[in-house]
Amino acid sequence: MLALILFILVLSNSQSARVGSLNDEGFALLPFKQSIREDPEGSLNNWNYSDENPCSWNGVTCKEQRVVSVSIPKKKLSGFLSPSLGSLSELRHVNLRNNKFFGSLPVELFGALGLQSLVLYGNSLSGSIPSEIGKLKYLQNLDLSQNLFNGSIPTSLIQCKRLRTLDLQQNNFTGSLPDGFGANLVSLEKLDLSFNKFGGPIPNDLGNLSNLQGTVDLSHNLFSGSIPASLGDLPEKVYIDLTYNNLSGPIPQNGALMNRGPTAFIGNLGLCGPPLKNPCSPDSTGVNSPSSYPFLPSNYPPGDNTGKSRNGSGLSKTAIVAIVVSDVVGICLIGLLFSYCYLRVCPRSKRKDENGYGFEKGGKGRRVCLCFRKDESETLSENVEQYDLVPLDTQVAFDLDELLKASAFVLGKSGIGIVYKVVLEDGLTLAVRRLGEGGSQRFKEFQTEVEAIGKLKHPNVVTLRAYYWSVDEKLLIYDYMSNGNLATAIHGKAGMVSFTPLPWFVRLQIMKGVAKGLVYLHEYSPKKYVHGDLKPSNILLGANMEPKISDFGLGRLANIAGGSPTLQSSRVASEKPHQRQQSNVSSEVAAVNPVANLGSYYHAPEALKMVKPSQKWDVYSFGVILLEMITGRATIVQVGTSEMDLVSWIQLCIEEKKPLGDVLDPYLVEDVDKEEEMIAVLKIAMACIQTSPERRPTMRHISDVLERLAVSSD
Incomplete structure (x- = not known):
């Protein structure tokens, strides 16, 4: 027992001697090490009591x-x-x-x-x-x-x-x-x-x-x-x-x-x-x-009492009488117009059967008025047959038979069906998305969703022209965009015979158009929509390189139609980063199922935690797209022998104070006189990719800034 006590005393004296060997400077630093909760790289491993001083410790001079x-x-x-x-x-x-x-x-x-x-x-x-x-x-x-x-x-x-x-x-x-x-x-x-x-x-x-x-x-x-x-x-x-x-x-x-x-x-x-x-x-x-006030319809600066008389006393009696009379006359004219349309312009709808004989649609002689079509304020009729092509636009001049007989070419495949390029006999070219062959019977739900999407009318949003529903077939019919998508326009793709990079003024016009389209979706669409899956592959380019936001609301439609969008997302998540980038297939997963598509580098960081997408998700995605257009680089950047995502790479360039020439797309060298504009767009992009959603600007603000920038360069 005595021997044990002596051993403990010797050991304690030894420990005291070791602790006492570290000078005051070391003792001042050790609480810093103790305040560290995580040191995954072991940076402070050699900070210990046994040294005489801390001068050999990592990070200490x-x-x-x-x-x-x-x-x-x-x-x-x-x-x-x-x-x-x-x-x-x-x-x-x-x-x-x-x-x-x-x-x-x-x-x-x-x-x-x-x-x-x-x-x-x-x-x-x-x-x-x-x-x-x-x-x-x-x-x-x-x-x-x-x-x-x-x-x-x-x-x-x-x-x-x-x-x-x-x-x-x-x-x-x-x-x-x-x-x-x-x-x-x-x-x-x-x-x-x-x-x-x-x-x-x-x-x-x-x-x-x-x-x-x-x-x-x-x-x-x-x-x-x-x-x-x-x-x-x-x-x-x-x-x-x-x-x-x-x-x-x-x-x-x-x-x-x-x-x-x-x-x-x-x-x-x-x-x-x-x-x-x-x-x-x-x-x-x-x-x-x-x-000081942006020009918007019915937007007057404070203090502008538009609608009042100059003396501030309001409308005169004469003006009130005139307004009432004009209202009555207007109502009468509208009533006459409805009567004319119903009796003269709205024939009973007929179509031919396979033998060439005409029959009345539905067998009941139901009138189909052509004066006011589905893209107006009324909803789709609940009596629409589930086996016919339903137009959502007054310009639709083809029927299901013409569509099914047309030449079709596969444009792309994804978890939300196949997209075809369809050329009708009269030369009209369409894009048709086949949603799959699920057996869901949720027609009314599908109908409501399609109607809402069909009402979206904006120069920078792809218009849904018509749709077809049956138990085994669901089709969405859009305009065909002749210049492909933005991903191909920026990077080209395998098999292209020649690649002509976009000049700066075209890129700027595309940025403006996409911003305007998002403002429309966020602020002026019936439900103030969020896209939730914006990326270059679903920004299509028209004949004059005007951008059109596409693949909007597809996840919701696919779920209703019995498709399985999550199957594609699982495949995407398992691919390597460069494999994901090279895929130009549109919208693997749509806004209603964003968690399934978190492999995308265009999604905001908070998408990992939140299920319901917000408008600030689209702002982040837009910022990444701006970076891609400015730098000409893909979302995965090769840095030496390693890879990093585009957002991290641009932040590293700023941190290391790289010259602008190292960041810009080499193809933009000829537009050196537009350097100030490029810097301005780069700053907008950096504002969009803020980690905190609250610190990102709104699309309205971004669009206003881009618009003014473009006007200044005219």
């Missing part, structure tokens, strides 16, 4: 046995920031970028008064910036971008007068910039406040930042008021990005603000004057100028 730098970037570390870092008296640099740190910035961190560089971008840190940051008199580089910080910038920040880089982009900061921001931080060389919620006026003293270089990015915020003329005092080589704010009034024409294209100012509906094409009124302050 010492000078004269004192820790001067802690740099552990891109190691997937998950945890919170330990306050103990602030006790390292000689600490000069902290770089923990692109990890998974969460929680707030500990106030104790700013006890390291000699700190010169604090780089924490690409984490999930939150909360506000402590006012103690003003103690860091030697701070030169502060990068907190791509986090979840909120609150306003503390006024004490202006005491960091040696600050050269301030990057706060992609957070949730609010409030105005501190007074004296420009007057005190005169050493700034880089300023990026984009993608936040900063508001209030742009400080006049920003013009004092004479050392700024590159781009001063204030875009995607809530800055309001006029653009201060003092911004023109910035170095002329500086590009000032003020896009997507609430700025108003004339754009000053001096210094660094002169000779700038419209892309620096888009997204501010209240701005006017050159280089925009919105003229300023003589007394324009921008607040109530016409350009």
Whole structure:
């Protein structure tokens, strides 16, 4: 027993000796290791008590046995920031970028008064910036971008007068910039406040930042008021990005603000004057100028009492009487028109049987009026036979017999049936999708869904012309698009004899058209639809390269018709990434079953967690398509011997500050004069692919920006 006690005492003394061998610097760092919950790459494995000092530990740099730098970037570390870092008296640099740190910035961190560089971008840190940051008199580089910080910038920040880089982009900061921001931080060389919620006026003293270089990015915020003329005092080589704010009034024409294209100012509906094409009124302050309000039908600026008399007393008695009389006359005319149509224009519908003899449809002599067809406001008749072609458009001039006798060529196959190119005897070309041979009897449900889709009429949405239903056959008939789909137009495909890349102006027109089509689906369609599966292969191109969004609502129809869209999705999920990209088959899985198609790189990140798609899903998909059109690259990019998805690749290029020429499609070199437009579109794409759905713009906003961009280039 005595021997055992002696052994324990010796062992404990040995452990005490080992612990005591680590210096104070090491003891200050060990709590940081303990605050790490996940270290999948084992980056901190050699941080232990047995060393005399931490100078040999991964990520630690010492000078004269004192820790001067802690740099552990891109190691997937998950945890919170330990306050103990602030006790390292000689600490000069902290770089923990692109990890998974969460929680707030500990106030104790700013006890390291000699700190010169604090780089924490690409984490999930939150909360506000402590006012103690003003103690860091030697701070030169502060990068907190791509986090979840909120609150306003503390006024004490202006005491960091040696600050050269301030990057706060992609957070949730609010409030105005501190007074004296420009007057005190005169050493700034880089300023990026984009993608936040900063508001209030742009400080006049920003013009004092004479050392700024590159781009001063204030875009995607809530800055309001006029653009201060003092911004023109910035170095002329500086590009000032003020896009997507609430700025108003004339754009000053001096210094660094002169000779700038419209892309620096888009997204501010209240701005006017050159280089925009919105003229300023003589007394324009921008607040109530016409350009402050987008032109929409029945959309008048506040204060416009349209419909009232000039003296504000409302309509006169004479006007009221005239309106009543005209209404009565109009009702009478409509009644006469209905009577005429029914008696004269609506013959009893007949068709020929196989022997050439005519018979009345349905056997009851039912009248089929041709004055008002299925694409108007009424619903499809519940008495429509389930074995006939049902037109949804007044332009349908063929019947089922003509369709079945026509020449047909397979365009593509997917889990939602086969698509045929069908050429009728009179030369009319159609696209026919065969939904399968399921035996479902849910005709009324199918009918309702088809009717809703058939009512969608927009130049940039493919029109459903007719459909056919029977127990063993379901067909959807569309217009045929002669120029294929956008995927082929961008990348070509195997077997193509020649490939002509799209010039920039055509790509821009396609972007505009797709955006308009999505705005229509989101805001003006009867049910405010979500596509849910948007990608280049289901954006078809007409004779003049006009884009048409297709494959809309197919998942719902396939489920009703007895098809099995999930079968295709299972195959897609099992394919390799490059195999998925090379498939140009349209819409393997539609909006109602998005979870089944998560192999697609066009789906938003939140699709993994949510079943019901939102409009912001379409925004994300549109952003990926923009990247594809700008870069000319597929959704999987080869980087050395490895692969990464297009979104990650473009983010890496921005992180590594690659030149624009390395990002753009090489075929766009000839359009070098459109570089500003390309940069503007790239910024729109980056806004669309934000991880957080709330931070993505609406399709209405995107369409307005693209439209103005295109007008400015005319």
